Amino acid sequence: MNYLITIIGPTAIGKTSLSIALAQHFGCDIISCDSRQFFKEMKIGTAVPSEEELASATHHFIQNKSIFENYTVGDFEKEAIAKLDELFQKNNIQIMVGGSGLYVDAILKGFDSFPEIDSNVREEVRINNEAKGIEYLQNQLQLLDSDYFNFITETNPQTLQNPQRMMRFVEVCIGTGKPYSSFLNKEKNKRNFTPIIIGLEAERAIMYERINQRVDIMMNDDLLSEAEKLFPNKDLNALQTVGYRELFDYFEGKTAIDFAIEEIKKNTRRFSKRQLTWFKRTENTVWFDYLTDRKVIIKYIEKLVEN
Numbered sequence: 001m002n003y004l005i006t007i008i009g010p011t012a013i014g015k016t017s018l019s020i021a022l023a024q025h026f027g028c029d030i031i032s033c034d035s036r037q038f039f040k041e042m043k044i045g046t047a048v049p050s051e052e053e054l055a056s057a058t059h060h061f062i063q064n065k066s067i068f069e070n071y072t073v074g075d076f077e078k079e080a081i082a083k084l085d086e087l088f089q090k091n092n093i094q095i096m097v098g099g100s101g102l103y104v105d106a107i108l109k110g111f112d113s114f115p116e117i118d119s120n121v122r123e124e125v126r127i128n129n130e131a132k133g134i135e136y137l138q139n140q141l142q143l144l145d146s147d148y149f150n151f152i153t154e155t156n157p158q159t160l161q162n163p164q165r166m167m168r169f170v171e172v173c174i175g176t177g178k179p180y181s182s183f184l185n186k187e188k189n190k191r192n193f194t195p196i197i198i199g200l201e202a203e204r205a206i207m208y209e210r211i212n213q214r215v216d217i218m219m220n221d222d223l224l225s226e227a228e229k230l231f232p233n234k235d236l237n238a239l240q241t242v243g244y245r246e247l248f249d250y251f252e253g254k255t256a257i258d259f260a261i262e263e264i265k266k267n268t269r270r271f272s273k274r275q276l277t278w279f280k281r282t283e284n285t286v287w288f289d290y291l292t293d294r295k296v297i298i299k300y301i302e303k304l305v306e307n
Helices: 015-026 051-056 073-088 101-108 119-132 134-144 146-155 157-161 163-176 204-220 223-233 245-251 257-279 294-306
Strands: 003-008 030-032 093-097 194-201 285-289
Touching (some): 003 015, 003 101, 003 294, 015 051, 015 093, 015 194, 015 294, 030 073, 073 093, 073 101, 101 257, 119 134, 134 146, 134 157, 134 163, 146 157, 146 257, 194 294, 204 223, 204 257, 223 245, 245 257, 285 294
Parallel strands (some): 003 093, 030 093
């Protein structure tokens, strides 16, 4: 039987260090499912593992794409499942780590099946989006599927600003005459592994302090220069990301640098709260305090694998 040890939790909680410790213990690889660490142009602001950490265990899906590529969660699912199939031939235990809940779900459960949408409906939604903007899509989704609109608002409000995904939600509602959410959580793709899901958490004050420290480290590592190089491409979807948007405002003269840094910290704290909301609904997760001795976690995993 194959096992996929999956480490989830909010940003800056210590997922990377735990994943490396487990990979070294079990002699396996690490699949990263952080949706921003895919992009090679975004190294500092996405807290990509250090060179030393990357050398400590074999990682996949880190800085393997460009911000100029159209890389979707569906693309990631196909590539990551294919890579896992390959890795399981060498070792029946592998590790996945990351803070992007949608990408974690894509690997663990697969995507829901949706009916084909008439091309005329898709074109109509696209034209209305171009003419009326993202507010049209938001209003339509709230009208046609208020449950899903509220869910997104609570767990991942950035999605409400993503025109590609919002157009998809709306076209499904209009094209089928049913709420988008009615197609969710149906029969999923079968997987050839059993997930062992480990959650890391800490008291909120500790979590927020770790986030503040990480942002300070990023600024010391010259995040400002990295963001300045990316500024001409600020409208790309990949760059609609905490840590970059705030500095783009600074470059445009909208804010002072000290204010921008505080905004990064504040928005990262908000993001971590949404991550926890998402991950807390992940079934069969066993949560550990971030300071838990790794031997305890290893013993827990070994007990499951032996059984």
